[in-house]
Amino acid sequence: MSATPSTVVAVGAGQAAVSAVRMLRRRGFEGRLVVLGDERHAPYQRPPLSKEYLRGEADLDDLTILQPSWCSANDVELLLGTRAERISYDTSARRVHLAGGGEIVADAVLVATGVRARRLPGIEGDRVVHLRTLDDADRLRAQLPGAGRIAIIGGGLIGSEVAASGRDLGVEVTCLEAAALPLLGQLGPAMACVYADLHRENGVDLRFGQQIESVVETSSGVVVRTRLGDVVEADLLVVAVGAVPNDELARASGLAMDPVTGGVLVDAGCRTAIEGVFAAGDIASRLDPTTGRHVRAEHLDNAGRQGMAVARALLGQAEVAEDPAWFWSDQYEHNLQFVGRPRADATVVVRGSISDREFTAFSVHEGRVHAAFAVNSGGDVTAARQLIAAAVPVAETMLADEDTDLLTLLDTVDTVDA
Numbered sequence: 299m300s301a302t303p304s305t306v307v308a309v310g311a312g313q314a315a316v317s318a319v320r321m322l323r324r325r326g327f328e329g330r331l332v333v334l335g336d337e338r339h340a341p342y343q344r345p346p347l348s349k350e351y352l353r354g355e356a357d358l359d360d361l362t363i364l365q366p367s368w369c370s371a372n373d374v375e376l377l378l379g380t381r382a383e384r385i386s387y388d389t390s391a392r393r394v395h396l397a398g399g400g401e402i403v404a405d406a407v408l409v410a411t412g413v414r415a416r417r418l419p420g421i422e423g424d425r426v427v428h429l430r431t432l433d434d435a436d437r438l439r440a441q442l443p444g445a446g447r448i449a450i451i452g453g454g455l456i457g458s459e460v461a462a463s464g465r466d467l468g469v470e471v472t473c474l475e476a477a478a479l480p481l482l483g484q485l486g487p488a489m490a491c492v493y494a495d496l497h498r499e500n501g502v503d504l505r506f507g508q509q510i511e512s513v514v515e516t517s518s519g520v521v522v523r524t525r526l527g528d529v530v531e532a533d534l535l536v537v538a539v540g541a542v543p544n545d546e547l548a549r550a551s552g553l554a555m556d557p558v559t560g561g562v563l564v565d566a567g568c569r570t571a572i573e574g575v576f577a578a579g580d581i582a583s584r585l586d587p588t589t590g591r592h593v594r595a596e597h598l599d600n601a602g603r604q605g606m607a608v609a610r611a612l613l614g615q616a617e618v619a620e621d622p623a624w625f626w627s628d629q630y631e632h633n634l635q636f637v638g639r640p641r642a643d644a645t646v647v648v649r650g651s652i653s654d655r656e657f658t659a660f661s662v663h664e665g666r667v668h669a670a671f672a673v674n675s676g677g678d679v680t681a682a683r684q685l686i687a688a689a690v691p692v693a694e695t696m697l698a699d700e701d702t703d704l705l706t707l708l709d710t711v712d713t714v715d716a
C-alpha cells in the first residue's frame with residue numbers, strides 16, 4: 299500500500315496481531331485500530347499453557363499480552379468473543395464481515411487467525427483433552443494434579459511439554475508416538491535419541507512406532523489400544539498430534555492458499571496478493587527469500603516478527619533482515635532452544651557435554667552451520683543465529699572447542715577459505 303491507512307483491522311487476537319498493533323501505536327500510527335478475537339479472553343501467550351500455567355505456577359495475569367486498560371489508553375478497539383467470517387474488497391476499501399451480522403470498513407486487514415489442535419476422528423470425550431487455548435489448559439490444569447496416570451498421544455513439543463509438566467506434578471505418564479523417535483525431523487536421529495532419553499530419565503514411559511487402534515472411555519478412565527497390541531490404561535488422555543490452520547476466513551475471502559502448508563500465501567513482507575490484506579503468524583505461509591520457498595511456522599518468535607513486519611509495511615518502513623527460525627521449550631529443569639532448519643544430510647558437531655545435559659549440537663553441511671539445538675546452553679544461541687544467517691564457513695573442530703568464542707568464527711571467512 300502506498301499511503302498510510304486510516305483504519306487497520308487485525309483478525310485474531312493472538313501474538314501476531316498484538317505485535318502488529320503494539321508496534322503500530324509505538325511508531326505513531328494515529329488511525330483507527332481494531333482487534334477482533336473469537337476467544338472471550340484478553341489476548342494471552344500460549345507457551346505457558348503446557349508449562350508454568352499448567353503446573354499452577356503462573357496465573358492468567360502472567361499470560362496476558364494485551365491488557366484492556368492498555369487498549370483504552372491507546373485507543374485500540376479490542377472486540378473479544380467476535381468472529382470474523384469474510385473479507386470483501388472493492389477499489390476503495392476492504393470490509394470485514396462479522397459472524398451474526400455487522401461489518402467493519404478498513405483500509406488494511408491483517409489475517410492472524412492461527413491454528414487449532416488437530417483432532418483424531420472418533421477420539422473425543424470427557425476424559426480426552428486437547429491443548430491449544432486457555433480454556434483447554436484450564437480443563438487440563440483442573441484434572442492433571444488429581445490424575446494418577448495420563449496417556450499422551452503424540453511426542454512432539456506440546457505432547458512432551460505436557461509429559462514433563464505431568465511428571466513434575468507426580469503423575470505417571472505414558473506417551474505414544476507414531477514416529478521412530480520424537481522430533482525426528484527437527485533434531486535428526488542422534489539428537490532425537492538424546493531428547494527421548496531426557497524424558498525416559500524423568501520417568502516417562504515413551505513408546506514409538508505407535509498407531510492408535512481404539513480409545514474407549516470407561517467409568518473411571520480411558521483404555522488406549524495400539525496397532526502394536528499395547529494396552530494403556532489412564533485417568534486422562536491428552537491428544538497432541540499437531541495443529542491445523544484456522545483457514546475458514548481466508549478461504550471465504552478468496553485468499554490464495556499454499557497447497558503444501560495449508561497457510562495463506564504471503565510474500566516476505568507478509569502481503570497477500572490482495573492489496574491491503576496481510577497474513578502473519580501460524581496461519582501465514584511466508585516466502586523465505588533465501589530459499590525461495592514458502593514456510594509456515596508455528597512458533598512465538600515467528601508470529602511476533604511477522605506481526606511487526608506487517609506494522610512496518612503499513613507504515614511504509616523498510617523490511618528488516620531475515621533472522622533464522624528460533625524457538626524454545628522448557629522441560630523438567632532443562633531449557634531447550636532450536637535455531638535454523640536442519641538438513642537430513644548434515645553432520646552433528648557437539649560442543650559441551652551431552653551427559654551433563656549442557657551442550658549445543660550444531661548441524662553442519664559443507665562447512666556451514668544450518669541449525670543448532672542448545673540444551674541449557676542459551677549462551678551459544680546468539681552466535682548460532684549469526685553463524686547460520688551469515689553462512690560463513692566454519693571449522694568443525696573450532697565449533698566443538700568450548701575454548702573458542704563462537705562469535706570469533708564469524709570473522710574466520712578468510713582463514714577457512716584460504
Ligand SMILES: Cc1cc2nc3c(=O)[nH]c(=O)nc-3n(C[C@H](O)[C@H](O)[C@H](O)COP(=O)(O)OP(=O)(O)OC[C@H]3O[C@@H](n4cnc5c(N)ncnc54)[C@H](O)[C@@H]3O)c2cc1C
Nearest residue numbers: 310312313314336344345382411412579580596597598625
Ligand atoms: C500449549 C502451547 C505451547 C506452546 N509453546 C511454545 C514454545 O514453547 N515456544 C514457541 O516458540 N511457541 C510455542 N507455542 C506456539 C505459539 O504459541 C504460537 O506460534 C503463537 O501463539 C502463534 O500466534 P498467532 O498470533 O499466529 O496465533 P494464535 O496465538 O493461535 O492466535 C490466533 C487467534 O485467532 C483466533 N481466531 C481464529 N479465527 C478467527 C476468526 N475468524 N475471527 C476471530 N478470531 C479468530 C483464534 O481463536 C486465536 O485466538 C505453543 C503453543 C501452544 C498451544
